[in-house]
Amino acid sequence: MAESGASTDQAASWKAIAKGWIQRDTTKPYMNDSSVAVPELARAQALLNDTTVTAAGEPVCSQVFGMDRAIHRRQGWAAQISACSSRTTFYETGNGENLHGWHTNSGMLYWYGSTYGNDQHSDAFWPTVDPYMLPGTTVSTLSLADAAGGEWGASHPATAWAGGATDGTWTAFGQDLRGLQSSLTGKKSWFCLDDSIVCLGAGITCADGVGVQTTIDNRNLGSNNTQALWVDGAVQDSTLGWDQTFANAHYMSIDGMASWIFPGGANVSAKRIARTGAWSAINTGGPTAQITKNYVTMWFDHGTDPVWATYCYQLMPGADAAAAAARSANPDFVILANTPTVQAISCPGLGLTMANFFAAGTAGPLTASGPCSILTSEKNGSMTIAVSDPTRGQATVQITIASDTYPGISSTSGINVLTTAGQISLLAEVGGTHGTTLTACLSASGTSPAPRTAAQLAATATTYVRDGTYANTNYGGQTTMIVKNDTKTSTGYNREALLKFDVSSVSGHLNRAILWVNGFVNDSGGTQTTLQAFATASDMWTETAVTWSTAPSLTTALGTGTLGLVADWVGLDVTAAVASALTGSGGDGIASLAVWEPGPAPGLATILQCRLNNSSAPQLEIITQ
Incomplete structure (x- = not known):
């Protein structure tokens, strides 16, 4: 593309990005990929040899996409969250492919390290993983048939709330959960921070007559079994088949991978298991050879037919057991609410307050007139406010922030500032935005504008x-x-x-x-x-x-x-x-x-x-x- 008529500036940008990708890809090196044609490899080698092109670094950004997805990229790691709504399907299957993908949009959380964890999904993950224990998902263990729900997106959850708000650096993302061919309901939120992602669940209710579980993570160890699992400072048994539930666990860590914090302690189950499967079981016509991979799995067992179950954990990619112990002893966030109405946290060290309102309500300093996602960031004498309507069903939503620190208005996009005197009152015009984030930037300097009143x-x-x-x-x-x-x-x-x-x-x-x-x-x-x-x-x-x-x-x-x-x-x-x-x-x-x-x-x-x-x-x- 960079050599096919693009402008000089665009071509230079694309070349820098491509060079960075090629140099950083250690999991499946591009120059060693036999599926890439020789002319393409020659172009890539020429790009690597071109000293006039400086490789672009790994971007640090956070984005919410219209297909009920979010991506959060940090230096050294990246994550992606998959949800679904009445606009998108539970999962996609067709032509005999992805027969067990039932729960891939039930809040699956994918994460990758720059030099670790990259084989998680590429090393025969899909034919060997337990499809009822995908990382991040909350599911009913009700048995499902191959391609349950129908082909090519035939089944959609009967709820519109999926999405979130982002300022480009941080993201609040959420999902009004529904189970495929199940009575399961619940609320899930992810708050994407600097070195971690805070995961909340609330209102988890089901009447299927079977167990319900939230999988914290399910790490593919490959064919070896050497990675140690730590729980509250103690190394656990590495024997395959080991299975234990920990009462009041505060953190877990897998060497060379990540750590998971449980604020205030939680009952957490974990196991180390070998799983065997074949591609043909999930993709008709796929190879029939049996493959075995070892896994460490961690989950919350909500029991059979739970009512209003909750959970909270913090994922820290790349953090070792010592870092987990330190974070557990000195948490960097506070839960403001974790209910079926609103899930919210504050992170004082980053100046963040983040909330997903599934209905009108209040959490900490934030009040919303209806469903919405809100993120406020305070830094260097200014407050940036990001608002979206993940339901895409409202014309406007009114937001109140209990703060009198930022009287001046620096800029707005789709948000009307009604007052900054005594408190901040905003009217966000979310209609027709397709869930896009609207923003306002306020300043500690300047004077409050004349108060305005909104009515519908x-x-x-x-x-x-x-x-x-x-x-x-x-x-x-x-x-x-x-x-x-x-x-x-x-x-x-x-x-x-x-x-x-x-x-x-x-x-x-x-x-x-x-x-x-x-x-x-x-x-x-x-x-x-x-x-x-x-x-x-x-x-x-x-x-x-x-x-x-x-x-x-x-x-x-x-x-x-x-x-x-x-x-x-x-x-x-x-x-x-x-x-x-x-x-x-x-x-x-x-x-x-x-x-x-x-x-x-x-x-x-x-x-x-x-x-x-x-x-x-x-x-x-x-x-x-």
Whole structure:
């Protein structure tokens, strides 16, 4: 790619990255890979010999991805977390492959060291590992058939909460857990720090009549059995087949791999076992040869049919037993909450407070009006606030932070700062962001802005009108509205949505007004459309009587936004129209708005929810001061 027409700067960046990858790959050295063609090896060797290219170092970053995944990279190690939701599948199987991948998205935590632990998944892990004991997962041990749930993502959990917030350095990631073909439910969170990941579980409940377990880790030792397991300073039996439960264990460590801390002590089970399997058992047509690998497995046994079970542990990649003992004696984080409503920690040494709200609630200094993920980072006289909506189901979420240390506003992206006086109050416009993190940066210097107030108003009337032979038909009382701009008149395909809001109670100066509508494209002609809000010439129409023939004309063109095939919120700026409707501005207190497509190209039929839809009815965001 770097040699195929990329810009000079882009080519230089790609070459530096590739050179770094090639030099650092000790697990499967690229230059020794027989599957790589000779011309590619020649190019790679030329790159390694090129003294003008400096190899890029291992990046230090943290990212949350839209497919319910997170990656956390530090100097010396990296981790990846796999979750699932109503948007993604429990696991993917098809063509007779990955027949036992049932729990790979039940919170599996993969981690790799720069010079250690890299053979964990590449050394015959999948045919030999216990598929009910994948690292990081919480599962019911209910027996599942090959390819249970169906092929190619046929099964999805009935929950939308999966994702998190990140500032690019740290991440709060979570999952509203559901079991495949199981009654298992629970909440799981991962808080990715500098040298560790804090893992919390709460509300773990199941009625399958079998055991439920959370696997802390399941380390592949390969064909040898020399790595020592330490528990609270004592080396454990290295005999294969050894199995023990430790009451009130504070830490465990495997030489040359990692350590795991259990704050306050916990009942933890561990075993050292040889497991044998064949690729053909999980991939039809795969090799039938039996392979044996040795494992050290650690887990929390929640028992049969647990109710509201919890867990907490801290993964420290690369840390030895001495480091584990020191961290256990001097913890670097505090659990603020570990409940089915919210899981949260603070890390004073890093200036971090991190929380996953599965519903409205409070944890430490943080209060949220609804489901969201929040991360605050305090450093050098500033606070960075990162917010996301992992459910992707809300238009806005209001956040309160009990702090008066940061009165100044440095920057915002998608977040309205309502006040910094006495406490910090924010309104995050999460609708249509697809779970992306929004940010605000506050400063200890500067003065607090004038306080602002946020409100969400429900529509008092919603309907749509249609031209052509339907021009005298009223569509009031329906649960959805349809919008389409055919760009031709009287075709019967043009449809406009009409909405009214009572703004008579709104006082003070109007800073911002956003019309939020929820909908999706439903048209064979395309996958994405632009919607636009308009003011109307009159607000005298009624929901049960208005038709295309009697509808008020559209006047001022207002804000725009896009919708696609998946139902989502879109926010349209209607500040000018609402300001004119306010009684303090000479209006009658009724904001009459329309939603259509702006043209000039023909639009796509789009279905919008109306006020009769309780879960995603239109709303008018109002911010005043």
